[in-house]
Amino acid sequence: MTYAPVDPVKLTGDLIKCPSVTPIEGGALVLLEAMLTEAGFSCTRIDVNDVCNLFARWGTRGANRSFGFNGHTDVVPIGDADAWSFDPFSGEVVDGIMQGRGATDMKSGVAAFVAAAIDFVQQTPPDGAVIITITGDEEGPSIHGTTEILNWMTENNEAMTDCLVGEPTCPDVMGEMIKIGRRGSLKAHFTARGKQGHSAYPHRALNPVPAMARLVDRLSRHQLDTGSEHFDPSTLVVTAIETGNDAGNVISATCTSAVDIRFSDVQSSTVIIEWLTREMDLVAQETGVEFDLKTKVSGEAFITPPGSLSNLVSGAVQSETNVTPVLSTSGGTSDARFMRSHCPVVEFGLVGKTMHQVDERVEIEQIEQLKLIYGRVLKDYFA
Structure with missing residues (x-):
């Protein structure tokens, strides 16, 4: 039977249709848990108070190598609905543009790494584990989100050896920036x-x-x-x-x-x-x-010193975009500030020009590129 790769564009649209304004789950994690479970991932919901989180692992617990992705499906409020040119939860593609709240920040990133991870373990099962952590509390207080996932991982002897956060990192051009730390x-x-x-x-x-x-x-x-x-x-x-x-x-x-x-x-x-x-x-x-x-x-300010992890991601970005990314610590905060206490972490995602804006949108070409980059990261990591 021929394996059908996961379409990250369709998955992004499906996630946008879930009205997951912090801290409402909106169906986004339910959708992802079902997909990952079907693909052979062991999934656990880590829900604390009104916040919903998801942990998923393919492979054995305690593997020598376990590459992780981190992201969030919660989004900021839409603001004035009348100011939008389209339904903010439509998830429609118009003229090559994916439209809707979360299109940039960061349902496209989540869709890309989930699609890449599922394809990778189905097509070339690695010697190691692939871990996915997704929170519904990144845009909110961030009290019961990624920190609760990490607490649960510690209590259950789950661990990543390296982590990539899929936040949008590129100011203008796809592939131009990797975040190796944050102020x-x-x-x-x-x-x-x-x-x-x-x-x-x-x-x-x-x-x-x-x-x-x-x-x-x-x-x-x-x-x-x-x-x-x-x-x-x-x-x-x-x-x-x-x-x-x-x-x-x-x-x-x-x-x-x-x-x-x-x-x-x-x-x-x-x-x-x-x-x-x-x-x-x-x-x-x-x-x-x-x-x-x-x-x-x-x-607090933190940095993952340039080295094997940033080189791995940089090489994948260059291979798929022909752009050499700069290593940066600019921007605001992200959940990488929590992941850094667990393992080495860097961030890479698509162009973030419209995040949190009215008429948030992204080119579908970027979503497709992002899945290819994440897939290459996994391939090279476990090579």
Whole structure:
């Protein structure tokens, strides 16, 4: 009987039709579990609270070599439905373009590595294991997603020796970029507390706004570092300064601000929080305004040093696209920040121009290329 390869374009469309807006499963993992089970993968659902996750392994547990893929089927909300030119959950192909929420980020990536993995184990069963982990909580808080999968793997003696995350990584041209790490991410929220009063009698009040302005100016003008071999300089962006005051003749009692910091491997969240606290305390001493600081760390900076894994993926990309990818640590966070504690990890996926946008879409040629690249990665890995 002739084996029929899995069509990654059709699978992408089928996944887009599943309205899996975080944390709703929407049928996407049910579809993938059924496909992988039929192909001989041992599948386990790891559902925690409202989050659904899937672990799938072909081959024996504890194999000497086990190559893994990681991705997510949850998507961000569509926003204004009337702003879309098409049904965001249509999964239709028009003039060579796959349309719909998740077309780029990242149902196409999931479809490509699932299709590549199924074809590979059916056509050339490897000496080792192929593992697929898919979460429904990457676009959300990321508390009960990939971390829960990794916890379950530890408890059940499951392990990957290497991992490829299928997030979109290419800015403009298919094949141009592989992510070998990510910057750290930290958000800080300041509250300044003064004394409310009439703006005609400022001496009777304690205005927190100039104090906050002084603080964010100090933070903005400070250079955290100059970067490193694989990382650009760390950045701090002030994203909000607010009082909630609509009255023009009232001095507010409080003022809040928020900053977003993306940091290189020169830094750590601990060091940055200590610096933020020192600057805040200095302004408090200078102005008499009381300050509070709350922080949230989404991830530390990390890197998988260039080597066998990045060379493997780079070689597959070059073979299928004739493009030599650069190794980068740019962009926001991804679930690679969790996988890196388990095994060496890199990221490669298609062009991400329209991710999270209205009218999200991708060229079907890229989806087909991506499956070929992932298939070559598996072939070369187990050669």
